[in-house]
Amino acid sequence: MSVLKNRGKKNSNKQTGFGTNASNYGGRFINKDGSANVKKIGLPFFERISWYHTMLNISGFKFITIIFVFYLLVNFAFACIYTLIGVQYLQGIKPNSFIEDFGQAFFFSTQTFTTVGYGHISPVGFLASFTASVEALFGLLTFAIATGLFYGRFSKPKAHIMFSENAVIAPFQGVKALMLRITPHKNTSLIDAEAKVNLGMTVKENGVEVNKFFNLDIEYDKINTLTLSWTIVHPITEDSPLYGFTEDDFKKNEGEIIVFIKAFDEMYSNTVAIKSSYMFSEVIYGAKFVQMFDDEDDTVTVLDLSKLNAYQKINF
Known part of the structure; x- marks a missing residue:
């Protein structure tokens, strides 16, 4: 990752487990499917595989x-x-x-x-x-x-949750905000859903490039039930490490937004978890998500899963 300005020090997270040495880390931290972007060597193949x-x-x-x-x-x-x-x-x-x-x-x-x-x-x-x-x-x-x-x-308990392909930057309560969307795509019943969002980027400290991770405050980090879509919103205030970022900053710099979701599945009677990430190149600046659900004859709410990734460009 390229070097970005060292912002949001007070939100710095040192417990991510990804390490700090930027020169020894390649590519993204988390793949889109939630798996770690790590290749293990040093042992025979059969000892590295479960x-x-x-x-x-x-x-x-x-x-x-x-x-x-x-x-x-x-x-x-x-x-x-x-x-x-x-x-x-x-x-x-x-x-x-x-x-x-x-x-x-x-x-x-x-x-x-x-x-x-x-x-x-x-x-x-x-x-x-x-x-x-x-x-x-x-x-x-x-x-x-x-x-x-x-x-x-x-x-095996599995979180049947889908992430939007892109995150967006849109206006929110007088400021800009980073938004991403998730939705359950099976006939599951998820309650007590929790979200945590981190930002990973490379900064210079004492002339040395290191990986830094920042906790991103979100509007709601927990909802009672996840039956429709959930737009996770990070307001970009002065305390945010993304404060002052322009569209060109997202295009020129490299960073990764890592999302962790945890919920209780009533069918499994167990907690399920899933994660994904968005590179800066996957963030659409000046866009908002299209609403996914609507009523049908005032009798039932229809959730259109095909609109999970749908967004429209806006000027602000």
Whole structure:
């Protein structure tokens, strides 16, 4: 990040966990999806990866694909073992061409792995029987793990909250204000929602560039229920580190606005949290958000999620 003026000292936050050495930090602090913009090295790959966390956090399509590919590979491996032992030791298979023999061994493997066991093919001899028993045990353990992962993915508390793509600078009660918007996008019930906003930037102290973080005061840091959209407002007063910033300042300088949201989900009966960030390049100067909700025949309030990122330019 480039050097900005050292403002808002009394709001400085030294407990962010991001570190202060600006020369050793690259890019943004928090990615748009809320993950930390950090790449870890120095240990073997398998020691740096938690497979449980990975399997819980990847997309549903990737999760199902991994399960399916693993299923095929395991059965392919056991089919190779049965073929090497000899399909004549699988009673019910009449040896024919290699392709047919391997195909029959593969489907016997799937029946053993899933413990279905249709019965028209059965192992004969020690090696075939031992392999089948090992595969059956491996299948039981594998499906137990897969079941746990499925349960973990469905039961894990998750904040179904969306952030606007951009923040805006708009007039607010006689001053300028930084505004961003969030909204729940699922049929969840969130109460006691809290917001915290920090500003990260690089300043010069004693001729050395350091990362500084500032707490940004917001109009409301807590609301009772989050059912519609919530526009989080930081009035840019004289106490704000953004005080005096012009449109050119946002274009020429680099900074990052980090947003933390926490709420209580009544369905999970648990606290959920989510975070995101906005670079200065993602702040629209002289704009206001378009209202997302309206009434329908005076009977129900309609929340239009497609308008989350909608804004209109204004002059001030």
